[in-house]
Amino acid sequence: MQNISPQNIDFYHTGYCKHPSCIACRGSGLRPAHFPAMAAHIHEGGGILFDTGYAKRFKTATKTFPECLYALTTPVNFNKKPLIEQLGQNAQKISKIFLSHLHADHIAGLIDFPQREIICSKSALNFALSSISSWLKLKQGFLPQLLPHDFQKRVSLIENFPLINLPPDLRPFKTGYEIAKGVVAIELAGHAVGHYGIWTQNVLLIADAAWRIENITQNQPPHWLSALIMHNYADFCQNLKNLQELHQHNPNLHIIPSHCEKTLSNLWKNT
Numbered sequence: 416m417q418n419i420s421p422q423n424i425d426f427y428h429t430g431y432c433k434h435p436s437c438i439a440c441r442g443s444g445l446r447p448a449h450f451p452a453m454a455a456h457i458h459e460g461g462g463i464l465f466d467t468g469y470a471k472r473f474k475t476a477t478k479t480f481p482e483c484l485y486a487l488t489t490p491v492n493f494n495k496k497p498l499i500e501q502l503g504q505n506a507q508k509i510s511k512i513f514l515s516h517l518h519a520d521h522i523a524g525l526i527d528f529p530q531r532e533i534i535c536s537k538s539a540l541n542f543a544l545s546s547i548s549s550w551l552k553l554k555q556g557f558l559p560q561l562l563p564h565d566f567q568k569r570v571s572l573i574e575n576f577p578l579i580n581l582p583p584d585l586r587p588f589k590t591g592y593e594i595a596k597g598v599v600a601i602e603l604a605g606h607a608v609g610h611y612g613i614w615t616q617n618v619l620l621i622a623d624a625a626w627r628i629e630n631i632t633q634n635q636p637p638h639w640l641s642a643l644i645m646h647n648y649a650d651f652c653q654n655l656k657n658l659q660e661l662h663q664h665n666p667n668l669h670i671i672p673s674h675c676e677k678t679l680s681n682l683w684k685n686t
Contacts, residue, residue, distance in 0.1 A: 423616055425456040426682040427501050429468025429524065430493040439626035439674075440635045450626065450674040452520040454498050459615050460595020462508040464531075466515055466622070466673065467524030470497055476519070476560040481553055485519065499527040513594065515622035515673070516607035517543055518556035526563050533569045534594055536602075539609030540570055555608060555646060573600045573611060584665050585614065587657050603658075605651025618669045619661075624654050628678045631658045631670060 429452045436448035455465040471493050477486035499506055512528055514535040515521055525533070542555070543562065552559065563569070576592040579599065591599040591614065598615045603624035612621040629635045636655060642648040662670060671678055 423458045424618060425458075425505070426679060427454045427456070427468065427498055428452075428494055428679070428683045429454055429470065429498050430491055431469075431676075432489040432491045432520065434489070438638050438641055440629050441638050442635060443627075449676050451676055451679055453671075453673045453679055454524070455620060456502065456505055456509065457598060457613070457615055458508075460598040461510045462505075463595060463598060463613075464509045464512045464528065465613055465620055466521040467512065467528065468498055469493055469520055470523040470527065472526065472561065473519055473523045473558075476523075476558045481550060482558060482560075485553060485556070485558070489520075491520075497527060498524045511595065513600070513611075513613060514539065515612060515620075516610040518607055518623070519558045519561055520556075521622070521673070522561050525561060525566075529563065531569070532571055533566065534571050534573060534600075536609030536611055537572045537574050539607075540567070540572065542608040554644075556644070576600070581614075584668065585619075585661065586664065587660050603654050605645060605647050605649070605654050607646050610646070617667065618671060620671050620673070621658065622673045624651070625658060625670075625672045626674050628670070628672060628675050630655060630672075631662050634659060 431449045431451040433447045434450055436443040436446050452468040454468040457463040457465055469491060473491060477483050509531060511532045511534055514533065517539050544567065573592050576594045578590055579593050581588055581591055588601055591601040593599050598613060600611045601614055603610050603612045603621055606623040610622060612619060612624060625631050626637060630637065645651050658670060
């Protein structure tokens with residue numbers, strides 16, 4: 416996993432937060448570890464942005480109570496350049512923005528990309544538009560202030576795209592939604608409401624279905640305390656087992672978590 420260089424994807428570093436290492440990888444100790452927030456420009460399918468990572472408006476959205484608790488529990492350091500600036504001319508090539516889920520470290524840069532089609536799951540959209548309390552939304556890592564005002568008008572639902580059978584190389588995963596030619600959304604439930612990854616060519620972007628590649632390759636799961644911030648811990652554990660099985664029978668597939676410093680360190684387009 417140390418020599419990944421996908422030709423059809425550019426990876427971008429938008430900042431990082433800190434947590435004790437053992438939360439993400441059981442047995443790795445209490446030392447503070449960096450959890451970078453990745454965004455990826457997929458050149459297939461007319462140009463798709465996989466998540467938007469952190470942006471400094473996260474600070475504004477977490478100034479008041481209770482949202483300030485988010486910033487206090489996950490101290491954030493931002494990249495000097497926002498994602499839109501890092502992309503440069505490539506920003507004009509992006510026609511779609513795929514949101515793996517609606518946690519703040521995946522959507523904070525969304526407002527910087529007006530007019531593009533936004534793709535997310537039906538359950539994620541319903542959650543965003545629901546009338547549940549700000550406390551419950553905060554518990555799920557969601558800050559409504561980070562969504563553009565026309566979010567609902569621009570959304571296309573993953574489940575409305577063609578459902579296709581996946582090749583045997585991706586077992587135990589069987590089906591996915593082809594959101595563009597050669598780009599397939601695969602459900603990876605558990606971490607958050609409506610959590611999906613993307614498969615394209617020989618790369619599987621899994622967002623937060625694992626936090627460290629060792630969760631998959633060395634069977635080192637997150638600490639059980641991580642269950643407190645999961646939408647559905649049982650589903651998370653099942654999908655982690657599925658990813659472990661996938662890696663065992665297809666070790667050449669590049670599985671890329673969104674927050675694994677080890678995996679992402681040699682992938683960044685700009686740092």
